[in-house]
Amino acid sequence: MEIELQRYYQVKKYLEKIGYPSESILFEYNISSAKRIDIVVKKENGVFIAIEVKEPQSVNFETITDIEYHPLTRKIQRESQEVAAEYFILTNGINYLWMKTGYGGRPEKIDEVPFSEFTVIKHTENEFISIILSHIYEFLRNFPITGNHLYDLSLVLFTKLKKETDENFDIREIFQSLFSQSQIIQQYTRKYSSQDILNQAIERLDTINLSTNKLIVLEYIDNLFLRNSNELSVPRWLSDFMMKILTPLPNDNIIDLFARNGSITSSVYLNNNEKVTSYYTNQNDYYWIKIHQLLFLGKEVEIIFEPLLLNGRTDFLIENLANDILIIPPFNQKISGAYESELFHYGIKDSTCIFIETALKAVREDGKVIVIVSDSFLSSSPLLKAREYFLRESFIESIISLPQDTFKPYSLVKTSLVTFVKSREQINQQTFYAAIQESPKEYLSDSTKSEQLNKILINYKKFKINENFTKSKDGFVVEELDVENLHFSKYLFTDNIYDNNLSKGFIYIPLKNLAIDIFRGSALISDDINGEIPYIGPAAIRKMRIIKDSFSYTSKNITPKKVLKIDTHDILVNAIGPNRGKAAIVSQEFNNLAINRHIIGIKANQNLVIPEYLAIILNSKIVQEQFYDQSSGSVIPSLNLKSFEQLIIPIPNFDVQEKTVKEFNSITVEYNNTINKLAEIESKLNNAFNNLGKEEDKI
Known part of the structure; x- marks a missing residue:
């Protein structure tokens, strides 16, 4: 390693001498899992020079006369073409043979190209720092310290910040900690020591100060996790929005129950609160949380590792201690050990419910718990007892519907932001409702910079001080909640708050009152080889169309004894996947066919509604939004029979x-x-x- 580094430094020094900035020079650049270029010079998002470094005794530059055909020059040319580099160099650290691809497609010798001869693109400070951090991440992908690239970057950034904030910091402390946790990778023979790699990475950061550019670093980290993490990442606009809904006092004790990579914790700091206790369940998050502390506090404070939290063990939380608790729980987490939970003993094993129950015990009287819940939490029958329990122990101050893509690509499950206030005083408690209709397209560390988020926050503040405001999707007040259904869409329609674009002749009627029957199809099994009996599955249902070419087929020997058949004028609704909620009317052609479990059928009460009209209105924006609100399932969103009962349908007269x-x-x-x-x-x-x-x- 020492000899190779010396040669790298020789080349680096040469390039810097002719004008190339040190942060653009990368050592051992990955082309693929098995191929690397010794050194590259990067600019913007591309490679501009590829460099092959040979030992001095292994190559005699005086003998390289046939540049067009020499194996060494052809090799570096091929590598440069793979990364679209404009120039390539063969060097032994002393001599430098500059080349480019000539008109005949062969290497061609050229004069040295100083940096000043490139078309220089001036970077903003934000772009400059982001490019350097991207170079560091790329370097660590080529030379891992622990094998986890995100964790390795957290080591580098933490070490750099410690050097900036603590003049007595000794980098050896990092390695003592890593070795004690057995985190240094040993699965393959290492060419370079972990300390060499860390020192190299830190050296590349010497030209910038992370502490004085905290917002730029924060944006880079947030975007990095959105692109590279397989786990749920909280958008910055949402973590800031949660804090502005929470509106804690400066000295309030706040708990971030699932701190993850520290995004919620840093939003607490950004909103001028420093007293936050972060609980985390994955050791890989440790340095990320510490990075946020060093960026915004300039010091480390204690964080608490509680892996058993994922199993429902919450006895470590002291009751009535915190003022506020923020929870963005993992979706569909299986609970096995929540022995302190009342709900668990009632047979409720939904992880979100267990975490909310625990949080309500941990906050003081009038303390707040703000939590992200899947929309199934708001109306599903199995969780009715949990909702009744929560409304005995607290009141719901706000329910804000979140966009479908809030946690994309980790999950497409529809979610809402709910604020509970611990109180047994249930007299005249109102609830603020609103809907965020689209996720902000731009990165926002301050959610008030979004017009739609700011409108909601303004209305919320007016609600808090009992000031009147115009009812809309950006905010309205519900006087009394129906514990069976807390969905935003239910109150949007029952309180007649939808966009006033419907004629006054329309009335809102629950779908269950418009239908003689709402039914699910049979448990049919597809037989793609020998199937001869056609049936309708989700692939065949699109908006107002039943697609015959997309029918599925089953066999008589695997067909249930009782198979539900459809009738002309029945309405079929796709209940699963991206086309869930799309509805079509059954024509005479498809009468008496079977449907599978992923299709919901509706027999309209023709005394109240024309079946064709009902099929059309089910495909309208008004109802489709409700279908999305009612969807459950974190991996493949779906609809159940209960969700159909909750739909509110705008119905005009028969004419x-x-x-x-x-x-x-x-x-x-x-x-x-x-x-x-x-x-x-x-x-x-x-x-x-x-x-x-x-x-x-x-x-």
């Missing part, structure tokens, strides 16, 4: 229903004619292409 159906059918005929005409034109065009060159010569 308007008939007119809507007639207009829709007219548009459908026009659409189908257009599709058929397009298919005809495409066929003619393909025939014209196929017949080119086959025509008889015409004179």
Whole structure:
């Protein structure tokens, strides 16, 4: 390692002498898992120079006369082409042979290219620091310390911040800690020591000060986790929004129950609160939380490792100690040891419920628990007892519906932000409702910079001081909650707050009152090889279409004794996946077919609603938003029968229903004619292409 580093320093010194900044020079750059370039010079997001370094005795530059065909020059040319480098160099640390690909595609010798001859792109300070941090992360991917790239970067950034904030810090402390935890990787023969790699990484950061650029570093870390972590990452806008809803006093004791990489903790600091206790369940998060402390406090404070929290063990929390607790729990966590929980003994093993129960015990009277819940928590029958328990022990101050993609790509489950206030005083307690309709497109460390988030926060503040505001999706007040259904969409419609774009002749009626029956299909098993009995599954249901070519098939010997069959004018709704909620009407052609468990059928009460109209309105934006709100499942979102009962449907009189159906059918005929005409034109065009060159010569 020492000899190779000496040679690297020789090349680095040479490049710096002709103007290249040190942070752009990377040692051993990965092309693939098995190939590396000795040294590269990077600029922006690409490689501009690829460099092959040889031992002085292994190459005689005076004998390299056939540059176009020499194996060494061809090798570095191929590597440079793989990374789209403009120039490539062969060197022994003393001599430098500069080349580029010539017009004939072969290496061509050129004069030395100083940095000043490149088209220099000036970077903002934000871009400059982000590029350096990206270079460090890339370097650690090539030369891992522990094998976990994110963890390795946390080691480097923590070490750099400790050097900035503590002049007595000794880097050897890091390695003593790592060796004691057996975290240094041993699974392959290492060419370089971990300390060499860490020192190299720290040296590359010498040109910047992380502490004075904390917001830039914070943005880089947040974006890094969104791109590279397989675990749930909390968007910065959301962690800040949670703090602004919480509005703690400066000296309040706050608990971050699942600190993860420290994003919630740092939002506490950003909102001028320093008294936060962070609990974490994964050792890989340790240095990330410490980094946030050093960035915003300039010092370390105690954080608490509690892996048993994931099993429901919460007896370590002292009751009535905290003012506020923030919880973004892991979704679908299995609970096995919540022996201190009342809900657990009632048979409720939902992890979110257990964590909320624990938090309510840990906060003081009038203390707040703000938590992200899946929307199934708000209305599912199995969790009714839990909701009743929470409304005995507390009142719900706010429920804010979050966008579908809030935790994408980790999960597409629909979620809401709920604020509980610990209190047995249940008299005249109101609840603030709102919906964040779209995730902010830009990175925001201050959620008030988003117009829609700021509107909600302004309305929330007015709600807190009993000041009137215009009811809308950005905020309205509910006087009394129905514990069976706490969904935003239920109160949006029952309180007549939807965008005033519906005629006054519409009334909102629950779907269960419009249907004679709402039913799920049979447990049919697909037989792709010998299946001869067609049935309708989710692949065949799209918006107002039943696609015959997408039917599934089963066999008689694996078909249940009782199979539910559909009738003409039944409405079929896709209950799973990205097309959940899409509805279609059953025509005479599909009468008496079977449907599987992923299809929900509806028999309309034709005294109240025309079936075709009901199918159309189920596909409308108004109802589709409710379907998304009612979805459950963190991996594959789905709908259940209970969620259909909660739907609120806007219904006009029969004249308007008939007119809507007639207009829709007219548009459908026009659409189908257009599709058929397009298919005809495409066929003619393909025939014209196929017949080119086959025509008889015409004179």
